[in-house]
Amino acid sequence: MTASATDDLTLTVHVWCQAGPDQPGDFVTSEVSVSPDTSFLEMLDCLNEQRMAGGQEAIAFDHDCREGICGACSLVIDGKPHGPEQETTTCQLHMRTFNDGDAIYVEPFRAKGFPVLRDLVVDRSAFDRIQQAGGYVSVNTGSAPDAHAVPVPKPAAEEAFDAAACIGCGACVAACPNASAMLFVAAKVSQLALLPQGAPERDARALSMVEAMDGEGFGNCTNHFECAAACPKAIPVTHIARLNREFLRSSLMPRS
């Protein structure tokens, strides 16, 4: 009845280690045996317990909710952000995806906009600064009309939701040959462009957020679509098309 295999997998894991932001880094190789039912991060936990038992410091990696929603976990696994499974964050990736005897390469997300802090931990605060440039509706608490005052057609609400599913993990950036954050920016711009609540600030939003993105050192989109393939929430590139239209629209509007 249960699909759980019982035989442990023995794996050779090459993990990127780097003592600090401006320090050199390299792969550190270890062997680890885990049950196929463990998650990828639990495999790293085991590896760390093993290291600490031998007096070596644990390898640092970002993680928190471990259920695929907080966006904290990252990692490039065998060259793919969040690893080989589609629509799956690293924390939800399970070791049954791998075979006994596999060698696995684990690296941080690499991009100019995401400097490495230590080992596999990168600084993604650039995303917060992009949001600060306009990723919201300016409505003070207490000043909202009744929630039913403005009906939203279901298809628009659904599409806005598809965009809003972004967890801000940065896999799109890590996957893009230009280290572009277009899919991330597009998700927020698109969500708010589709909803009537976002309309009053629509003229400025795309321009401000794209300017902020450029300022953080992220590249531009040249239609590789690697972002959408890596996105754990399957946010489609059609939102980038909408971002481009919104950007053009903003560019033609007089700036207040």
Added chain:
Amino acid sequence: MTTQPNTQLHDNVPGGPLDEKWTKHKFDLKLVNPANRRKFEILVVGTGLAGASAAATLAEMGYSVTSFCVQDSARRAHSIAAQGGINAAKNYKNDGDSVHRLFYDTIKGGDYRAREGNVHRLAEVSRQIIDQCVAQGVPFAREYGGLLDNRSFGGAQVARTFYARGQTGQQLLLGAYGALMRQVNAGRVKLHVRKEMVDLVEVDGIARGIVTRDLTNGKFERWAGHAVLLCSGGYGNVFYLSTNAKASNVTAAWRAHKRGAFFANPCYTQIHPTCIPVHGEFQSKLTLMSESLRNDGRVWVPQDDGDARAAGTIPEGERDYYLERKYPSFGNLVPRDVASRNAKQVCDAGRGVGTTGKAVYLDFRDAIKRDGRDMIQARYGNLFDMYARITGEDPYSVPMRIFPAVHYTMGGLWVDYNLESTVPGLFVLGEANFSDHGANRLGASALMQGLADGYFVVPATIASHLAGRVLQPVDTSHDAFAQAEAASRQRFQALLEVQGSRTVDSFHRELGLICWDQCGMSRNRADLEKAISSIRTLREAFWQDVRVLGDAQSLNQNLEHAGRVADFMEFGELMVNDALQREESCGGHFREEHQTDENEAKRNDEDFCHVTAWEHRDGKPSQRHDEELKFESVHLSTRSYK
């Protein structure tokens, strides 16, 4: 611990009719002139629903706000993981809902151990929360007419739950995060990520600042302000395995407790009935499946113990849909504590399923037959996908296996009606306080409470402190800051100096197991007494044998964890002690000695119709204080979901 209470705590709930209290109180509160607000510096710890909404709203009002979180971004606070929904007494479904009904359901759901005044206020502001979130662009589920959809949740017989697929917490938090980012952009909020509060600083008995540790470089920093808002979440990770995020911890609350904030009802912990069962010894956390699944899924186990047949081959007549059988009017939608306890009972009786025998079925076969696979997929698609990803099984063809897991903690720092703790100037919001859920929280009420506290309650009540007290100028050169910083440094240094042989995680797991086995879904005197001595022994072992590698001047996740586990080791004892002295069963606190003939919780209103709040005393047992609960509007009755 001292079990004789000394003082009575005053809740400061205003007089007058229940439904006029909040309006009257807001009018009676002192105000801070808009031009003066920028002179007040408010420190907000945590950026979840409570913290982000409070920081953003206070900044909109004109206060100077500094906000802190341990995550790398404010958007990642654990509120983001809430799946199911948020309650509001909108009565959009025209099914008889009202503020009073939401109030009543919440009081009853909490097993009559919450404060009437607070809960009524919560129900009142619930409606404004939905308005606010929709205006922010939160993409709630809608019907074809373009209006908002609702569903019903455990413990309620009306459909009042607003939801955004299975990601309601995420969407609400991103709304609050957006509001916060807007204020950061405006320069009214200064945001500090990857900083952990390690102490509270009091000057003249008033909370005037905090000490933080920067998680990237170990730097200790001092922050002075006129008020401190603790929005640091719950303590579920004392059980090690829980549905909480890995960084969720009790440290900020515990540090405040050791500085004088009373800790209320720590034994009220919620064990959520629908989680994916434990799979093995390296499991690092448990995953919740939204309670909304119980709207369509039917819970059952085989009628006979030891029945190892595959679920699909067990005929209808040999299945026990035990919730439908025992609670015909609520069926699978009984509140969480009732559902969890019943799952434990059938598993203890040997009727559990799966390889461990610690699981029950949640079966969608009939719902799929009735509504079609497409409809079920539209409702729960992401949850089914998540289940399949974690277990490797397809819940469309075989029933899910679920088991209860620690999910939420109703206990927390004691607060009065203004959400102010026993330390003047220290306000506590959201899961970190104890106030609104009594002994059991109803589904979809956590998001409501976090946002109520942050958007609507504290922005009004904080004036009672800022305008009501004379606050002398204080800066970080004050001796109290130097002392708190020195104590914090010393604590982290001490952890590094133990140089023992066991990892931090191994201690945390052991502590969790003690708490789960002896202070989990079912408790009794002998076990609790044993747990206290086990925790004490373990705590001593921790300080003699823990091995924390690395240094205190760089990003050191092992040291972070060690600091939190050290606090859980102290907190755990208080939680167990609280469970020991509460000689009754209520909500999530089930004492085996106190049950009815039908194994239902048996309250003792005569002796325990009160909040227990613990005062920390250095080197001496904690002192118990009681706040009597007065019910003026609701008649105390046996909570029945039959």
